[in-house]
Each structure stands twice: as C-alpha cells, then as structure tokens.
Amino acid sequence: MVEIERKFLVTNRDFISESSENFRIVQGYLNSNPERTVRVRIKGDKGFLTIKGKGNDSGMSRFEWEKEIAISEAEALLSLCEKGAIDKIRYNVMHENHLFEVDVFFGENEGLIVAEIELQSENESFSKPNWLGEEVTSDERYYNAYLSNHPFKSW
Amino acid sequence: MVEIERKFLVTNRDFISESSENFRIVQGYLNSNPERTVRVRIKGDKGFLTIKGKGNDSGMSRFEWEKEIAISEAEALLSLCEKGAIDKIRYNVMHENHLFEVDVFFGENEGLIVAEIELQSENESFSKPNWLGEEVTSDERYYNAYLSNHPFKSW
Numbered sequence: 001m002v003e004i005e006r007k008f009l010v011t012n013r014d015f016i017s018e019s020s021e022n023f024r025i026v027q028g029y030l031n032s033n034p035e036r037t038v039r040v041r042i043k044g045d046k047g048f049l050t051i052k053g054k055g056n057d058s059g060m061s062r063f064e065w066e067k068e069i070a071i072s073e074a075e076a077l078l079s080l081c082e083k084g085a086i087d088k089i090r091y092n093v094m095h096e097n098h099l100f101e102v103d104v105f106f107g108e109n110e111g112l113i114v115a116e117i118e119l120q121s122e123n124e125s126f127s128k129p130n131w132l133g134e135e136v137t138s139d140e141r142y143y144n145a146y147l148s149n150h151p152f153k154s155w
Numbered sequence: 156m157v158e159i160e161r162k163f164l165v166t167n168r169d170f171i172s173e174s175s176e177n178f179r180i181v182q183g184y185l186n187s188n189p190e191r192t193v194r195v196r197i198k199g200d201k202g203f204l205t206i207k208g209k210g211n212d213s214g215m216s217r218f219e220w221e222k223e224i225a226i227s228e229a230e231a232l233l234s235l236c237e238k239g240a241i242d243k244i245r246y247n248v249m250h251e252n253h254l255f256e257v258d259v260f261f262g263e264n265e266g267l268i269v270a271e272i273e274l275q276s277e278n279e280s281f282s283k284p285n286w287l288g289e290e291v292t293s294d295e296r297y298y299n300a301y302l303s304n305h306p307f308k309s310w
Contacts, residue, residue: 030185030186030191030193030206031185031186031188031191031193033186035235036185036186036235036236036237038185038186038193049204049222051185051232051235053235063231063235065228065231065232067204067222067224069222073220076218076220077206077220080190080191080206080208080218081191082191
C-alpha cells in the first residue's frame with residue numbers, strides 16, 4: 001500500500017511529557033537503496049520486516065509493505081544487514097487527534113530528533129505542536145536508510 | 156536457518172518423465188548482492204519472500220529465511236525489484252528418496268537447466284540420476300541472483 005507521511009525536525013524536548021509510550025528501536029538494512037529499501041527492525045519486543053519504494057515528487061507518498069516477524073528471526077536477519085544499524089527511542093505523541101512518532105537517535109546519529117505524522121491524504125491539515133520545527137519530508141538525507149550510511153554526526 | 160544444498164548442471168531432459176509435478180516460477184530481486192539476497196518469488200499460485208546470506212567456503216551451506224506472502228503482495232513487490240526477472244519452470248523429481256528440484260530457464264537464461272538437491276549434512280551421500288552433470292555448487296555464476304544481472308545467453 002501507499003503511506004502518506006510528513007517529516008519534521010524537532011526543536012525541543014517538550015514532546016516527552018506529552019508522549020503516551022516509548023519503545024527502543026534497532027534497525028538495519030538488507031538494502032538501503034531508496035528505490036527498494038529492505039529494513040529489519042526490532043521495536044520493543046517485536047520484529048518487523050519492511051519494504052519501501054521510492055518517494056513521489058513531494059516525498060510524502062511512498063509504497064510500504066510490512067510484516068511482523070519473530071524477534072529471533074529479526075535478530076538473525078539483522079546480522080546479515082549492511083553496516084550502520086540505527087538505534088533510537090520512539091515516543092508516540094497524540095496531538096489534537098494526530099499521532100506524531102518522534103525519534104530520538106543515539107550512537108552515530110546522536111543529536112538528531114525527527115517527528116513523523118501519517119496522513120490520509122497529502123493535503124490533510126493538522127495542528128503543529130510548539131516543538132515542531134522545519135519540514136524535511138522531501139529531503140532524502142533524513143531517510144533512516146541514508147542515515148545508516150551517512151550518520152548525522154558526520155554531516 | 157541454514158540450508159545445505161548442492162547444485163548440478165543437467166545434461167538431458169529425461170528428468171521430465173520422472174517428475175511428479177511442475178510449477179512456473181517468476182522471481183525478482185530487491186537485492187541481488189550475494190551477502191544479503193532478498194528475493195520475491197511467485198511459484199504457481201503462491202508468493203514468497205526469501206532472504207539468503209552468503210554461502211560458506213564449499214558453497215553448500217547458506218542462511219535462508221522464507222515467508223509465504225499473498226500473491227497480490229508478491230506482485231506489488233516484484234514491481235519494485237531490480238531489472239532482470241528470472242522466469243523458469245521447476246520440475247520436482249524424486250530419485251531414490253532424494254528430491255531434485257530441476258529448473259528449466261526461459262527468456263534471457265534460455266538453454267540453462269540446473270538441478271538442486273537439499274541435504275541434511277554436507278557429507279550426505281545420494282544416488283545420481285543419469286541426467287545429472289557437472290557440479291556447480293560453489294560457482295556463484297549459477298546463483299539466480301547473478302543470472303538476474305548476467306543472463307546465461309550473455310555468457
């Protein structure tokens with residue numbers, strides 16, 4: 001299916017007190033090519049395999065296929081991945097009926113905090129929380145697959 | 156898990172009369188790198204996503220993870236794959252208690268016929284049918300992922 005998402009930098013940590021839950025996420029790439037990204041993710045105590053196509057011109061819409069897999073399988077597949085695993089904590093923040101997924105990165109991407117919102121259409125409006133900064137939806141440098149090969153600290 | 160397989164060229168078509176069933180297979184690659192091959196396959200009326208690691212020194216043992224997926228999902232994922240889909244008919248042939256999977260290739264790989272046998276250990280013995288030719292287990296040119304980028308007709 002096609003996912004519609006917008007991505008923003010985050011300017012302060014006020015989102016933490018508004019968040020309802022958080023999970024550690026570790027993920028690697030079996031292919032970090034943005035034409036056909038293949039991601040292995042461990043999120044909390046669950047495993048996922050996710051395949052994404054290239055974004056459209058706005059960067060908002062992107063084919064995405066995801067299956068939950070056993071965590072033992074996710075661990076085995078992570079060991080096959082390209083170097084450059086991504087390590088982050090995800091905070092789920094409901095803000096006026098929209099869910100923001102805020103990722104605080106660690107390791108080689110320390111210092112980067114990014115928020116994503118999933119929308120039903122590219123022109124759906126939503127209320128911006130005070131901690132939401134510059135939009136980076138169409139900037140492929142903020143793809144996690146890109147960060148895997150070009151970590152934020154090296155920018 | 157680790158699969159143990161040996162691969163052979165096939166010297167004549169006598170295997171067809173010995174085969175119990177056959178399926179058309181169309182497959183593409185989300186990654187054709189032998190370190191972390193990601194394959195999308197449609198086999199008859201079923202879809203599969205398969206991830207393989209690199210073979211060991213003998214080429215016989217290789218990490219392999221596979222999940223059946225809906226055929227509609229396999230079709231969507233095939234459209235994301237690298238150019239160079241593989242098209243073949245697979246014949247299942249039981250020969251003295253061992254299953255040989257014999258692949259007759261079409262399209263850009265026409266002329267190539269390869270048989271694979273799955274074993275329980277690298278030194279398991281088996282009886283060779285008269286149509287079994289040279290062993291090519293350790294020759295990575297016969298990986299379907301390699302054939303996808305370097306079709307047999309171009310050799």
